[in-house]
Amino acid sequence: MTIHNSLKFFRDKRNLAQKDVTISDISNYSRIEAGKARVSEEHIKPFANKLSVSVSELILYSGFDSDIKEFQNDINAALKQPESTQLQKKIIDRYKKLSKISTRNNMELSMYYTIIAIFSNVYPDIPEICDKDILYTFLHLINLDYYTQFDYLLALNMTFYYSSDQLLSISKTMFPLQDPDKRPVDTIKYANSLMINIITMQIYNMDYSAVIQYINLAEKQKLAMENHYYRFLMEYYKHLAKYLQNREESELNKTKQYLNIIEDLYDPNTYESFISEHRNLINNPRYYLDLKTFESAKIRS
Structure with a gap:
C-alpha cells in the first residue's frame, strides 16, 4: 500500500469525502489519491489530523518502505524454499540490478551484501564474499555518524x-x-x-x-x-x-x-x-x- 492508497483507505474507513480531507494549501487532493501528485513531508501531519489517525499509523499503512519490505519477504521466502525457480530468479535479478549500480545508497548497499552473504552458497550466479567486500563494508559501517x-x-x-x-x-x-x-x-x-x-x-x-x-x-x-x-x-x-x-x-x-x-x-x-x-x-x-x-x-x- 502506497501513501496515496493509505490516505484513501483511512478516508473510506472514516466515511469522509475528498473535500473533507483537503487542507487549505492543497487543491489537488484527488490527484494525490490517484498517485499523480507527490505528498510532501509537511502535509503528512495535517492529513493525519484530518483522518484522525496518528502519523505513525498512516505511514505504517502506507508502506513508504515498500521496496525493503518486498525485499525482506523475498529473502525469507527464498530461505524457506531455495529450490523454487521463481524465487531464485527474483533474488538473482535483484542482485544483478544492484550490481550494476556504481554508487549505492545505504539501502542498496544493505540489499546487495545481504543477498551475497545469504545466497552465495545457495545460488551459483551469486559470488562469494571476498576480502575486499569485508573491508569495504567494515570501513563503511565504522565511518558513519x-x-x-x-x-x-x-x-x-x-x-x-x-x-x-x-x-x-x-x-x-x-x-x-x-x-x-x-x-x-x-x-x-x-x-x-x-x-x-x-x-x-x-x-x-x-x-x-x-x-x-x-x-x-x-x-x-x-x-x-x-x-x-x-x-x-x-x-x-x-x-x-x-x-x-x-x-x-x-x-x-x-x-x-x-x-x-x-x-x-x-x-x-x-x-x-x-x-x-x-x-x-x-x-x-x-x-x-x-x-x-x-x-x-x-x-x-
Whole structure:
C-alpha cells in the first residue's frame, strides 16, 4: 500500500469525502489519491489530523518502505524454499540490478551484501564474499555518524565475515542504539539480532570474556531488554559462555533449562538450530573455529 492508497483507505474507513480531507494549501487532493501528485513531508501531519489517525499509523499503512519490505519477504521466502525457480530468479535479478549500480545508497548497499552473504552458497550466479567486500563494508559501517535500519541490516548479515577486532569496533560505534524510542520496530529488531550475532561469533571464537562484556553492554539497552526473546537469549548465552569458560556443571544445567523452554515455545527448526549449536560447542568448543565457516549458524531475528 502506497501513501496515496493509505490516505484513501483511512478516508473510506472514516466515511469522509475528498473535500473533507483537503487542507487549505492543497487543491489537488484527488490527484494525490490517484498517485499523480507527490505528498510532501509537511502535509503528512495535517492529513493525519484530518483522518484522525496518528502519523505513525498512516505511514505504517502506507508502506513508504515498500521496496525493503518486498525485499525482506523475498529473502525469507527464498530461505524457506531455495529450490523454487521463481524465487531464485527474483533474488538473482535483484542482485544483478544492484550490481550494476556504481554508487549505492545505504539501502542498496544493505540489499546487495545481504543477498551475497545469504545466497552465495545457495545460488551459483551469486559470488562469494571476498576480502575486499569485508573491508569495504567494515570501513563503511565504522565511518558513519548515525546508524539506520539499513546499516544494522548490513552489519547483521556481514557479522560472520568480520574478525574479532572488527566486531569490537562495530559494537563500540553501533551500540547502544541511539534514539531507541524514535526507531521503528525493524531497526530495533536488526540491532538486537546484530548483538546476538556478535555474541555468537565470540563464542565460536572462544573469547568468552568478550562474550560477557558484550552481554553487559546489551543489558544496558533498556528498550532491547524489554524484548523477552532478546533478554532470554542474553541469559542463555551468558550461561553457555560461563560453562565453556569454567566447565561448571551448574552453568551447563542452566543452558539445558533454556533449551527446554525453546523446545516448548518455538518452532522445531528454531529448536533444532539451538540444540545442534549447543551439542557442537559442548562436545568441542573449537567446533566452529576449526570448521572455518559459519554456514550452519542461523541469523536469528
